[in-house]
Amino acid sequence: MKDKIKIPRCDGISDEEFRESILPKREPVIITGLDIGLCKSLWTVDYLSNKIGDKQVKVHVSKDKQMDFIKKNFIYKTISFRSLIKRASEREHEEFFLDKNEVYYLRALGDDPRGRDVSDFKKHYSGISDDIIFPAYFEPSQYFSSVFRIGSSGCQLWTHYDIMDNMLIQVKGRKRVVLFNPQDTQNLYLNGDKSEIIDIDNPDYEKFPKFKNVMFYEGFLEPGDVIFIPALWMHNVISLDFGIAVNVFWKNLDNSFYNQKDPYGNRDLVPAEKALQSLETALKSLKELPKDYSDFYHRRILSRVERSLNEL
């Protein structure tokens, strides 16, 4: 691993400053001292249990704190919000699915049972929606979704990227966030939008040698901190405590770039998805060739893509 870059912490950025000085740089920043509303003091286990305890939520349950979306080392369970928040806030469980030390992770969904609607915190958690104030850095027309996230202490989320700009509002607990520059994508062994490297601090360099070239952008979130994660920046998040957060996704490109059938906001941009499909067609064609010819034409394709990249 190369040296780490500390994600800058900036105090009380105004809307104007954000739009003029931060957004165009397209680099992550932790914004401190924002007024995020009463949630910071109100959102205790008891308060949330009283307000929204009966709501049924679908949660990730895992024996392993390092969650792996590719290998799926977790199960999904639907439980009451009351049960989730109790279990997520305790280290050892009387009631459990897999293990008394299992961890929980909620990524809120919409109310559509088929999961086809976009997560909208203020709509789906209307009982507590007035407790939190979202930053007004973006235009309302750019708003896409807002996601309630709750996780057990120690819970680590797989490295992935989103195609929209993301403001993560940390309400309770501390988090360590590690971000990777989009230019490091070749060093991250992506499989779709997710990295195959789960343990980023103790990676298997034999399997993932290029990860040695990667630059860590590291930051620590305290309750009340808001981090700006620009679109395409890959990120890995560890909850250092039982944590509650809401993140808000904003479109930073014209609407036509986004797939309209994408409630999670993680499908690749329309022209990118087409490009990746054409590439698969190309790779399928190469499979018809004998190995040495296929090897050669893979390399020809690599050169061609590198040339196109250099011409950008």
Next chain:
Amino acid sequence: MKDKIKIPRCDGISDEEFRESILPKREPVIITGLDIGLCKSLWTVDYLSNKIGDKQVKVHVSKDKQMDFIKKNFIYKTISFRSLIKRASEREHEEFFLDKNEVYYLRALGDDPRGRDVSDFKKHYSGISDDIIFPAYFEPSQYFSSVFRIGSSGCQLWTHYDIMDNMLIQVKGRKRVVLFNPQDTQNLYLNGDKSEIIDIDNPDYEKFPKFKNVMFYEGFLEPGDVIFIPALWMHNVISLDFGIAVNVFWKNLDNSFYNQKDPYGNRDLVPAEKALQSLETALKSLKELPKDYSDFYHRRILSRVERSLNEL
């Protein structure tokens, strides 16, 4: 540049030895001491002028000895074979098109005026066809074409690859041949089947930094030597003297891999051509994206191709 590898010289390889020990290795070899017929002694300027002097041939004419197919630093002229062989064998010309020191290069074509038939030495140069014996290393069914090549002293041919196995029979003059392993394709800045690096001995490393990684396979051909250039091996040829050669192309894959509308035998194999076309579609899609997104998805594509290459 890395160290050079000397292309091995092997004396009088039998058909059996070639098929069992040389062909499967798919590496270049210079074969000496073969019986290539009477051409070695018969093919003087006078003899060839008498035999085929009136035949009209289309030749490359250039002021620059280093011919550049991409930048086209030559012109095509149609002259009599008599005139070609006189001019190609002399250093300074009384009659010339561009310059009294211009160089000439003939790559024989078929007789079809639209250039749509395959070059077949024994058919198109029947007056001298009995003078030369082609090696019998391949099956007659694999035969594709045979090309008469004549060049001025010092004439250097652009680095390129062919998709078929090639036996180059050097009849008159000496040649220096430099070959590059197909695995070096990314270091050669190919544009189609041709390298953009013309002066391989004094390359512009600022423009072509990866060429530093390339391995030269070098050999020198004397009259009577035959070099086996396997398909996909990129090659650069310099005539150290006025030179006469014939090379024979052989298919080493099933017929269905080759484009049936390819008289020169340099169109990419059918599945490869399809793959390269799909790749262009992909790159075109990426052009619709803003620069930073396009950059990111170029890198995603590079990773995907690298993964596919590693899985071969």
